[in-house]
Amino acid sequence: MDPLLSVRGLTVTFGSFTAVEDVSFDIHAGQTLAVVGESGSGKSVTALSIMRLVELGTRGKIEAGEILFRNSDGEVIDLVRQREDQMREIRGNQISMIFQEPLTSLNPVYSVGDQVAEAVILHQGLDKEAANERVLDMFRLVRIPEPEERMAQFPHEMSGGMRQRVMIAMALSCDPKVLIADEPTTALDVTIQAQILGLMRDLREQTGAAVLIITHDMGVVAEVADDVVVMNRAKVVERGPVTQIFESATEPYTQALLASVPRLGSMTGLDKPAPFELVEYQP
Amino acid sequence: MTAVSPEQGDLGPPGRQALRLFVRNKAAVFGALLLTAIVFMTLFGSFFYDQDPSRIIARPLQGPGEGDAPALGTDYLGRDVLAGVVNGGSTSLTVALVAVLLVIVIGVTIGAISGYYGGWIDVAFMRFTELFQVLPALLFAMVIVALFSPSTRSVAIAIGLASWPQTARLTRAEFLRLKNLEFVKAARAIGASDFRIIWQVIFPNALPPLIVSITLIMGAAILFESGLAFLGLGDPQSQSWGLMIGLSRQTFLNGWWTVTFPGLAIFATVLSFSLIGDGLQDAFNPKLRGR
Amino acid sequence: MSPLVEVRDLCKQFPVGDGAMVHAVEGVSLEVGRGETLAVVGESGCGKSTLAHTMIRLHNPTSGQVILDGEDISTLGNRALRSHRQKMQIIFQDPFASLDPRRPVGRAVAEPLLIHGKAKGVEADEMVADLFVKVGLEAGMMRQFPHQFSGGQRQRICIARALATNPQLVIADEAVSALDVSIQAQVINLMMGLQEELGLSYLFISHDLAVVERMSHRVAVMYLGQIVELGPRRAIFESPQHSYTQRLLDAVPIADPRIRRDRPLLTDEIPSPVWPSGSSPERVVMREVAPGHLVAEEGEVADRVRPT
Numbered sequence: 001m002d003p004l005l006s007v008r009g010l011t012v013t014f015g016s017f018t019a020v021e022d023v024s025f026d027i028h029a030g031q032t033l034a035v036v037g038e039s040g041s042g043k044s045v046t047a048l049s050i051m052r053l054v055e056l057g058t059r060g061k062i063e064a065g066e067i068l069f070r071n072s073d074g075e076v077i078d079l080v081r082q083r084e085d086q087m088r089e090i091r092g093n094q095i096s097m098i099f100q101e102p103l104t105s106l107n108p109v110y111s112v113g114d115q116v117a118e119a120v121i122l123h124q125g126l127d128k129e130a131a132n133e134r135v136l137d138m139f140r141l142v143r144i145p146e147p148e149e150r151m152a153q154f155p156h157e158m159s160g161g162m163r164q165r166v167m168i169a170m171a172l173s174c175d176p177k178v179l180i181a182d183e184p185t186t187a188l189d190v191t192i193q194a195q196i197l198g199l200m201r202d203l204r205e206q207t208g209a210a211v212l213i214i215t216h217d218m219g220v221v222a223e224v225a226d227d228v229v230v231m232n233r234a235k236v237v238e239r240g241p242v243t244q245i246f247e248s249a250t251e252p253y254t255q256a257l258l259a260s261v262p263r264l265g266s267m268t269g270l271d272k273p274a275p276f277e278l279v280e281y282q283p
Numbered sequence: 284m285t286a287v288s289p290e291q292g293d294l295g296p297p298g299r300q301a302l303r304l305f306v307r308n309k310a311a312v313f314g315a316l317l318l319t320a321i322v323f324m325t326l327f328g329s330f331f332y333d334q335d336p337s338r339i340i341a342r343p344l345q346g347p348g349e350g351d352a353p354a355l356g357t358d359y360l361g362r363d364v365l366a367g368v369v370n371g372g373s374t375s376l377t378v379a380l381v382a383v384l385l386v387i388v389i390g391v392t393i394g395a396i397s398g399y400y401g402g403w404i405d406v407a408f409m410r411f412t413e414l415f416q417v418l419p420a421l422l423f424a425m426v427i428v429a430l431f432s433p434s435t436r437s438v439a440i441a442i443g444l445a446s447w448p449q450t451a452r453l454t455r456a457e458f459l460r461l462k463n464l465e466f467v468k469a470a471r472a473i474g475a476s477d478f479r480i481i482w483q484v485i486f487p488n489a490l491p492p493l494i495v496s497i498t499l500i501m502g503a504a505i506l507f508e509s510g511l512a513f514l515g516l517g518d519p520q521s522q523s524w525g526l527m528i529g530l531s532r533q534t535f536l537n538g539w540w541t542v543t544f545p546g547l548a549i550f551a552t553v554l555s556f557s558l559i560g561d562g563l564q565d566a567f568n569p570k571l572r573g574r
Numbered sequence: 575m576s577p578l579v580e581v582r583d584l585c586k587q588f589p590v591g592d593g594a595m596v597h598a599v600e601g602v603s604l605e606v607g608r609g610e611t612l613a614v615v616g617e618s619g620c621g622k623s624t625l626a627h628t629m630i631r632l633h634n635p636t637s638g639q640v641i642l643d644g645e646d647i648s649t650l651g652n653r654a655l656r657s658h659r660q661k662m663q664i665i666f667q668d669p670f671a672s673l674d675p676r677r678p679v680g681r682a683v684a685e686p687l688l689i690h691g692k693a694k695g696v697e698a699d700e701m702v703a704d705l706f707v708k709v710g711l712e713a714g715m716m717r718q719f720p721h722q723f724s725g726g727q728r729q730r731i732c733i734a735r736a737l738a739t740n741p742q743l744v745i746a747d748e749a750v751s752a753l754d755v756s757i758q759a760q761v762i763n764l765m766m767g768l769q770e771e772l773g774l775s776y777l778f779i780s781h782d783l784a785v786v787e788r789m790s791h792r793v794a795v796m797y798l799g800q801i802v803e804l805g806p807r808r809a810i811f812e813s814p815q816h817s818y819t820q821r822l823l824d825a826v827p828i829a830d831p832r833i834r835r836d837r838p839l840l841t842d843e844i845p846s847p848v849w850p851s852g853s854s855p856e857r858v859v860m861r862e863v864a865p866g867h868l869v870a871e872e873g874e875v876a877d878r879v880r881p882t
C-alpha cells in the first residue's frame with residue numbers, strides 16, 4: 001500500500017547547525033509511527049518540519065528532501081514546496097498536531113469551547129452554532145465529562161489531563177488524516193498518561209488516522225507504536241517494527257538506549273537494588 | 284511542590300478575576316471614583332453650575348468669599364475661576380483621549396508587527412521608533428503645535444506623536460515573549476493566518492501590561508497638555524486648566540486661588556490615573572491570581 | 575541500631591486565601607535507616623516534595639517532629655540547625671537552576687566546605703578535586719562554568735556539592751527526572767555506587783516507579799498528603815495492597831511491546847488537597863499486613879469527596 005505521508009531525505013538547518021540530517025520514513029493510514037530519541041536528537045524538529053512550522057519565527061530552514069503527502073483528493077503533494085497559504089489549508093485540517101504542554105498550548109484568554117470552535121469554523125466554514133455542536137461531539141469523543149459545562153471553562157480552570165483532551169479534540173475536529181503528537185503525555189502524571197494513551201489508541205481505531213508520535217519514553221513507544229524510528233544526533237539510527245526494535249535491535253546506539261531504560265518488573269525476585277547493566281556506546 | 288489543585292473551581296475568564304482583584308484595592312477604587320467624579324463634572328458640571336467661564340462677571344482678582352466674588356474667586360480679568368475649573372476639564376480630557384488613541388494605533392501596530400515578524404522589519408521599525416524616542420518630547424510637541432496653528436486637534440496629535448514609542452516598545456516586548464509560547468504554535472498548527480495570530484491570539488494576551496501603561500500615559504498626556512497650554516501652545520479659544528494657570532502666572536502672587544484650583548484639578552486627574560494604573564498592575568499580576 | 579531519620583506525624587499546611595489551607599503533608603510518619611534508600615512516590619500535588627523540603631527545614635513544619643540522629647530538628651533555631659544541615663543535603667530536579675551561571679563550578683562545590691568551616695584555600699581545592707573524581711568528573715573541570723557542562727554532568731556537580739559536607743542523608747528531589755534516559759541510568763548507577771562506598775542514606779523523591787524499583791530498599795506511596803502504603807520494595811511492587819498503589823503500578827507503560835496493557839478509558843482525576851477553613855482531611859489508619867509492610871485502610875482517603 002502507498003504511504004499516506006513519506007518523508008524522504010529531510011535535512012533541516014538552523015544557521016550552521018544541522019538539526020535534522022537525511023531523515024526518511026513512511027507513515028501508513030491507521031498506523032502509529034513513533035519517532036524516539038533523546039533531547040537534541042532532532043525528533044521535534046522533524047515533526048515541526050512536516051507541519052512546515054520550523055521556518056516561522058526561527059532561523060530554521062528545510063535544506064533538502066521532500067515530504068510527500070497524499071491529500072484528501074488522492075493527489076500526492078510535496079509539503080516542502082507548498083506556499084504558506086496552501087499550508088494553512090492543510091494544517092489543522094488534513095494534518096494536525098498536539099503539543100507537550102497542555103497548559104501553554106491553549107490560549108488563556110478564550111474559553112476552551114471557543115478555541116476548538118475556532119478551528120472548526122476556520123476549516124469547515126460552519127456557523128457558530130453548528131461549530132458548537134461539533135465541539136460538543138468532539139468533547140464527547142475524547143470523553144470529557146459534562147461536556148456542555150466544560151466548553152465554557154477557561155484553560156486554567158482545567159487539570160492537565162482535561163486540557164490535553166481538549167487539545168486532542170481540537171486536533172481531531174476536522175477529521176485529519178495524520179495526527180502528529182509531540183511528547184503528548186510527558187507533562188502528565190502517570191495515571192493521567194495511561195488514560196490519554198488509552199484514548200489515543202482508541203481514537204486511532206475509530207478514526208483510522210495515521211499517528212506520528214514523538215517521544216523520549218521507551219515505555220510509551222512500546223505501548224502505542226507499530227513502527228519505530230530511532231533518532232540520534234539529527235540522524236535516523238535504526239527503524240523497524242516495534243517488536244524488532246525492542247527484541248533484536250542491531251545498532252549499538254539503540255542497544256545502549258534500551259539498556260538504560262528502567263523497566264517496571266525487571267527487579268522482580270531481587271532483594272537488593274541493582275545498578276543498570278549499561279552498554280558502552282561511543283559515537 | 285506547591286499545591287496546584289487539579290481544578291481550581293470556577294474562576295471565570297481572566298478579565299473577571301482581574302476586576303475582582305481591582306475592586307479589592309482601596310486606592311485603586313478611590314482613583315476610579317475620583318476619575319468618575321472628574322469626568323462627571325466635565326460632562327455635566329455646566330448643568331449644575333451654569334456660568335460662562337469666558338465672561339467677565341465681577342471685579343478682577345477677588346478671592347473666594349470676598350465682595351461679590353463667586354465661590355472660588357475671580358481671575359485677573361474678573362472671570363469666574365469655578366466656572367473655569369468646571370469647564371476646563373473637557374479640553375484636557377479630550378486632548379488626552381485623542382492623544383492616547385493615536386498612541387495605541389501607532390504604538391501597538393508598530394510594536395506588534397515588529398515583535399511578531401522580527402528580522403529586518405523589526406530592525407527598521409525599531410530604528411524608526413528610536414528616532415522618535417531620542418527627540419525631547421516637549422520640544423518636539425511644541426514644534427508640531429507651532430507648525431500647525433494651536434488647536435485642540437494639533438495639540439492632541441503632537442502629544443500622541445511624542446508618546447507612542449514607549450507603547451511600541453512594550454508591545455514589541457510582549458509579542459517577543461508571547462510569540463514563542465505553545466498556544467501560538469498551536470494556533471499556527473490549526474492553520475491560522477498571521478493576521479489572526481497577531482490580533483486574536485497574541486494581542487489579547489498582551490493586553491494587561493498595555494492597559495496599565497496606557498492608563499499611565501493618559502495621566503502623562505494630561506500633564507503634557509497642561510504644560511503646552513501653560514506655555515501658551517494650547518487652543519486659545521478653549522478653556523483648559525493648563526491655560527488658566529499659564530494666563531494667571533503673572534498675577535498668582537496677588538491671587539493664589541487663580542492657579543491653585545485649576546492646579547488641584549490637574550493634580551486630581553493625574554493622580555486618579557496613577558492610582559488606577561497601579562491597581563490594574565496589581566490586578567493583572569498573575570502571582571496574585573486565584574487568591 | 576536506631577534509624578538515621580525518624581519523621582513523626584509531620585504536617586505542613588499552606589494558606590491559599592479565604593482561610594482555606596492546602597494540606598500538603600498530613601500526619602506523615604516514616605523512618606530512613608542507615609545506608610538505606612527510602613523512595614517516596616506519588617503524583618504531582620501528593621506532597622512528596624513538600625515532605626522532603628519540610629524534613630530539611632526549607633519549610634518549617636506546621637506540626638510533628640523530624641528526628642535526625644537522635645535529635646529533634648523540627649523546632650531548632652537557625653544557628654543550631656546549621657550544624658545539622660551538614661548531615662542532610664538535597665539535590666534538586668533542575669541542575670542548571672541550582673548552579674550560579676557566573677561562577678566556576680568548583681566554587682559551588684567548595685561553598686559548603688567554606689560555610690561550615692571544614693576547609694579553606696588549597697585544602698578546600700584538593701577536597702573539591704577529590705569530590706569531582708568521586709562523581710566521575712575530571713578534577714580540572716572545576717574551573718569551568720555551568721554552561722560548559724551537559725545536563726548529566728551538571729547533576730554530577732550538584733551531587734559533588736551535596737557530598738562536600740560528608741552528609742549522612744541525601745534527599746534527591748526528582749533528581750534524575752529531567753535527564754535523558756542514558757544519562758539518567760548513569761547518574762543512578764553513580765548514586766548507588768556512592769551509597770555503597772560512603773554508607774549514605776537516600777530519601778528518593780520520584781514519580782517514576784520504574785526508577786524507584788531499580789534503586790530503593792523501601793518505598794512509601796503518597797496520596798493527597800498522606801502515606802497510603804509503606805513497605806519493602808518487593809512487597810510494594812510484587813504484592814501491592816492499596817488500590818491507589820495498584821492503580822499507579824498499572825498505569826506505568828512498560829518498555830516491552832509484548833506487554834500491552836488494556837487501558838480503561840477513565841476520566842477520573844486526583845482531588846484537590848485544598849480544604850476550606852475549619853475542615854481538614856480524615857487521617858488514614860494504617861495496618862501492618864506483613865512485617866514492615868503498612869497499608870492504609872481503604873475508603874478513607876481514596877474515596878473521599880472533594881471538599882472544595
